[in-house]
Amino acid sequence: MEKINVNEEQCIGCGACVAIDPEHFDFNDNGLSSVISNENLDSANLTSALESCPTGAITKGEGNSCSKDECNCCSDCTNDExxxxGCENCDCK
Ligand code: SF4
Incomplete structure (x- = not known):
């Protein structure tokens, strides 16, 4: 399933994605961007958010993020037990 991923090691919390696309992004407790929805992945705002991220922290695709729908952690996630x-957002375990 295609989904959005924010690499927390790359995110600097600038807020661009949250401002541009609040449907998909919000700040987490660490002041970094967190994915809040994986619906409507073809939206223009999502495309703008991806293009506007100054660090390239946001990716969209099958990737190797956790297969659990609610998990949106990092590029190191291996999808299994x-x-x-180490991501605080990882739901694999
Ligand atoms: S635009 Fe990029 S760096 Fe800025 S808060 Fe969003 S993910 Fe983080």
């Missing part, structure tokens, strides 16, 4: 990516 052996995942040790």
């Amino acid at each position: 052996n995942c040790d990516c």
Whole structure:
């Protein structure tokens, strides 16, 4: 399933994505961007948010993020119970 991913190691919390596309992004408790929806992935605002991120932290695609729909962690996530990516957002375990 295609989904949005924010790499927390790259996000600097500038807020551009949250301002441009509040349907998909909000700040988490660490002041970094967090994905709040994986619906409507063809929206123009989402495309703008991806293009506006100054660090390239946002990606969209199958990627290797967790197969659980609610998980939107990092590019190190291995999708299984052996995942040790360490993201606070990881739901693999
Ligand atoms: S635009 Fe990029 S760097 Fe800025 S808050 Fe969003 S993900 Fe983080």
